[in-house]
Amino acid sequence: MLVQNSLSEVLRAREELFTRTIWTDPTSQLQNRVKGSELSRYFLLTESERIGIEQTIRLLVSTTPYYLSLSDPTDPNCPIRRMIVPTAEEAVFSLEESSDPLDEERLSPVRGLTHMYPNRVLLFSNHSCSVYCRHCMRGRKVSSSGERMEKADLETAFDYIRNHHEVEDVVVSGGDPLNLADARLEWILHELNQIPHVRICRLGTRNPVTLPFRITDELCKIIERYNDDNLSIFCHTQFNHPKECTKEAKDAILRLLKVGVSVGNQAVLLKGINDDEEIMLTLHKKLLEMRVRAYYLYDPELIPGSRGFRTPLARGIEIVEYMRGKIGGMGIPHFVNDLPGGGGKITIGANWYLGYYPKTRQHAFRSAVTKKIHFSFEPVGSDKESYYPVLSEADWEKFQAE
């Protein structure tokens, strides 16, 4: 049953939760997670959120007190709140949606491993997370008890990798690998480190965002032990909004950097949360100040109940186009579409390149800074002239006149 509390009761419940939690202790944060209908004690819920909480069956509902503390108890448009609290839209499924839009299961030769690109694999190490993001694309696995990865499953996956010499790069994902116990994570890194052809390991984790205290000294020591000449360890995380860029998060990132782990960000473009030029620019500026480089900006997947989060494809292109020139290139993500049906990721960008005019051997470009047309020359004797889209005489004259 959902309670309906007054604002003062909500604020008191928050205060009580935040005091009860040993703030910087990840175990205490996990033990004090707020789950399912308990959310109603910490927010003044809208009707849509009440329906969302009552009818959501696809994905668990849970947040750490830390991440909850970043959310607004009264404003239903608070971006953090929208990533924690389901709404009625989440319970509506459309025909075009699928629980596995990327065909990760079809491309899975052994349990918990997807092999789509020749030289890299995706390994699902576990299926739990600190916070269950409402926009999660792995809902079919995450929070599903039938999907548990046992040690034997991981051993089978390691055997597969050992037998496939073309695999150089292992993306450890889930769920969230940092929600494994240290010992299990150490074993995974040790096994990967022992496979000579595996050169790179990426930890895909949202803990720097949702539970930064999980990046403990002990964890960093383990990572450091296996981050050596055999294996280069990277971390890919997912900050989606400037409100997530806290001092605690920065401390976590700096601890990872100290053990040689470079951290990249894979944001998800989310309607009403970050589908805005200025928000996205601010997010990436703050990330650079935290020493996090931009990697990808994902168009949300067509998973069941995703309609509340999806934006027109053009928004991602426009936002990244806007960022060009206003922030260093290391703060600009590639806008990525993971093609339904196992087509892999492709990048889509603004069209700065306008075409080629063979008569003068000139290329025409639109500048991100001046917004004007600029020209440059193809080398004399180039054998690539047929590569470029040819500008019509009319376009050429128009550009010259601009």
Ligand SMILES: *Cc1c(COP(=O)(O)O)cnc(C)c1O
């Ligand atoms: C995203 C993904 C990868 C990694 O792709 P990068 O473009 O190298 O980041 C690897 N395997 C699968 C199945 C993926 O979906």
Ligand code: SF4
């Ligand atoms: S942390 Fe990642 S896997 Fe877990 S719920 Fe969020 S998006 Fe999904």
